[in-house]
Amino acid sequence: MTVLNVNGTVLRSAGLVCYVPEATAAQMSGRDAVEVRHLLRQGCINAIVGRIETIARTGFACLLPHLEQAVTKSYCCRPFLCCMQLDSKETYAYAGLRSERCCPWCRLRPGRSLFRTAREHDRAEITSLWAVANPPVRSAARRAARLRLGRHGWHPTRRCGLLDVAKSCLLPGPVGGGVLRGIIGVDVLHGLYIAWNRYLFGTLRKLLPSETSKARKALDSVIAGFVLRDPETGKRQRNLDSLLGQEGLTAEKRVMLMVLLATALGTSGGVLGAPREIVEAVTQSVASAEVVFLACRGHRSYTEDELSMIFKDQAMLFFGSLAKVMKYADEQVMRMCPN
């Protein structure tokens, strides 16, 4: 079990070390080991949420400088729980999802199409299904509720304990979507900086499979000319050897590779040596990824229309372009095969 997993190392971040909670004999009776593990996991995060909840009820005193007079004044502050950025594995385990590909925001979609939008979970429906699915007595209604939960992407019996613990520390009013009030989300680091980069660079590696090809050498020669420096200290960093190789790189370096890739491709993208529409698809996917990455840097807040343009339209363009490149790369491989 991970004790501490921090995505950033800024001075303001704080780590909280917890000990594994104890499961009582009453909790363990009639449960198998996997269910007990789920109980313990819930206990770990609930211990942290419970701490925030206790402080949220009464607030805490905070000495802050007065805005107009040169004195410090005591304020009563209350913490609110707005977001939990968990890894995909932890989201699946803590939110009580059916599998890692399920989402706490929207319903599991059947079928394979990338471009069909998923419907948001109905909070009232899932909450009532949980109530019917949990009693120990077998019944046809319990079975039906468990099956329905599974179809929506939730585990039939393992339920998230967040809403049982967090009451005062949640923002009042209709905030957030999904069943868990939008608190459990996909984090930017894994969901975008790592995953999107992997999709893009993986596709490019498929397009240019030979490491000694002219196109790859040309791309690498462009990045060899850059001097990389730490943005805060200005200290010189180790140069990247290859544009398409990403082994052992941090998420920040991957973001930087994306920017370098745009420079290396140039406006024409002629270096790829592929047909015009494929080059256009590659440059489009790089451009869309850049828009989304830039929007996630916290520079400013966006309106609803802008958010829809950034995350919906650009995501469609990104995945649509990658699908086009993938298809072309597959056709190239098929052409090489004698049979």
Ligand SMILES: [Zn+2]
């Ligand atoms: Zn979703």
